[in-house]
Amino acid sequence: MYSPRPPSLRALLPVPLAAALALACGGDDGQAGESGGSEEAEADIGASESESESSGSESESGESEADSSASSESDSESESGGVELGPAVLRVNVGGPAVGDFIADDAQGSAYLASPDTQPFTLDSVSPDASVPEDLPLDVLLSGRREPAALEGGTGQLRYAFPVEPGTYQLRLHFSGEAPEGAAAQLVVDGLAVGDPLSLTALTAGGSAATVVHEITAEAWLDIELIRTPYAAMPQLSAIELFGEGSLRDGPAGARFHITTAGGGDGSSLDSPASLAQLPSLLAAAAPGDEIWIHAGDEDYAVSSELSLSGAGTQDLPVVIRGVGPSGWHDPGRPRIVGTRADPWTPEGDTGNTIFRVQAGADHLHFANLELQNAGNGAWRVAGPVAGLHIERVIATNVHRLLEDYAGGGNEDASMTGLVLEDISVRGYARAVARITDDSSQILIEDVFGDSQAQQYSAFSTGLTFYETAHDATVRRAVMLNHQQLDVDGYWNADGFSSESGNYGLHFEDTYAAGNTDGGYDLKSIETLLTRAVAADNKRNFRFWGEGEFVDCLGLDPNKRGGSGTQAQVHVNPGASLVVTGSRFVDASAGTIVFDVDGDGVGVVEGGCVEFVGELQTVEEGGSLMLVGVDEGCSSF
Incomplete structure (x- = not known):
């Protein structure tokens, strides 16, 4: 027999997901019935x-103020972490005011900040460890940036973009502000991973500060990203220094x-x-x-x-x-x-x-x-x-x-070929962040945050909609919240992510959907892959009509706000063929069905775990559900 979820569930979950669930409560078009949302x-x-x-x-003519002030110094004889430093090109006091040669970064419209939702934080004191250069002004370690707690189901990325002359540079990053347990991030420069993932928890343990140095090769726009590892807490950063023989471009x-x-x-x-x-x-x-x-x-x-x-x-x-x-x-x-x-x-x-x-x-x-x-x-x-x-x-x-x-x-x-949407934040909309239709293809949507704020309209909202025959799209680190169709007769629609039967080749990676009155993910597409996708607080966290696979996904606490239809973790619709591997589904409501299969839908669940107090499964005549090696309880995952 499957045991109910213990009352201390959030202690078992990754910190950012527990925080996100607490704050995400609140959510394309279609017929009023349970049709899955075809647009009107x-x-x-x-x-x-x-x-x-x-x-x-x-x-x-003339250099920028940041360039001229920084490049007046030469650190060519100094070394940091075994990397010989060239002349200083740029110094940024991340999240703080100007300090000496460090330019300010305490405004939302900071010149080089590319992540729209990161917020400054400040500290009262800091204890630099031996990796921090002796000549570093300690005031720059008293501030930093991270995504706020309200977004800890969020994009999980901190990015800066600098216009530089292409070439070799030395990048020195400073970290302070005690990071939560399990905070880890990968440094990515111009799209390429640099070094091993950084344990921000270890670097800042006990209120300490630490410095990391890498030699890098820059393109004309130097993109520096800290991307959290899956399910980790948000990345944070306190100061950036760039050294080398190049310079900023004006x-x-x-x-x-x-x-x-x-x-x-x-x-x-x-x-x-x-x-x-x-x-x-x-x-x-x-x-x-x-x-x-x-x-x-x-x-x-x-x-x-x-x-x-x-x-x-x-x-x-x-x-x-x-x-x-x-x-x-x-x-x-x-x-x-x-x-x-x-x-x-x-x-x-x-x-x-x-x-x-x-x-x-x-x-x-x-x-x-x-x-x-x-x-x-x-x-x-x-x-x-x-x-x-x-x-x-x-x-x-x-x-x-x-x-x-x-x-x-x-x-x-x-049709759009090669569309890129990245580092975007949208709050308050009645229809969608984006609708992608016709035969659009080769699409990248990355680090996009959408919160409908439950805006109402004659047709309901969906965060991200694929329509017609749009195909071959990657959606990475996107967050879609609070799409809600309220107080209507019959079925309440509104989804975080949706696709139609003509769509194919869609990959959702490290995405998050919460607070929606229908599906977190409502997908009719084929060749569909969800990797580490998270859904919480939706009527049906994962609603699937097409053909595809879910890998290492997480469903938390479905929530039916009104209207007809079941409350479920995974809803497999007629005609669907779905394989779920290594995924977790955790819930404490007696009204929840973990796996709900309608019509002739087919579902196979391999590995992973479930915690529930409602029903494990309902399978209509003609449907099929196979559970293979699914653990009772998720505390070990």
């Missing part, structure tokens, strides 16, 4: 169309165009900046490798109609639309673009306008470091086939959708 038609694409949904060179190799809130010039310089309304013409004039800088300032950019974007870069030389500080990309600042969506949102309110309409053939556009507020059905709307769309370092609040993929303007298809 809606006419909120934009004011210009009514469409229903279906099933200038500038040369600037701009791209191509031309720069400038946009400010007071602009009206030709955009060729900050002395003659353009307005945001001129972005389409600047983009049309831009050559591959050029950048258009939208400068942050004291005022927001108000946009009441969509900006129609044509023009293109190349795979090696995209055209970049980049938010920068008042003077450039070394300054802190993130420009905020504000649309017309009702704020505060009500279901009867104005859905608002699209901000960026990406036209067919507008290939290899790269958007970075922007804040969007009050946007309509697509802060970005892709209206025709495009390749290489890349959106990163974005914060959005109160949007209908962040990314809408819907053909228009005479196009019958809006």
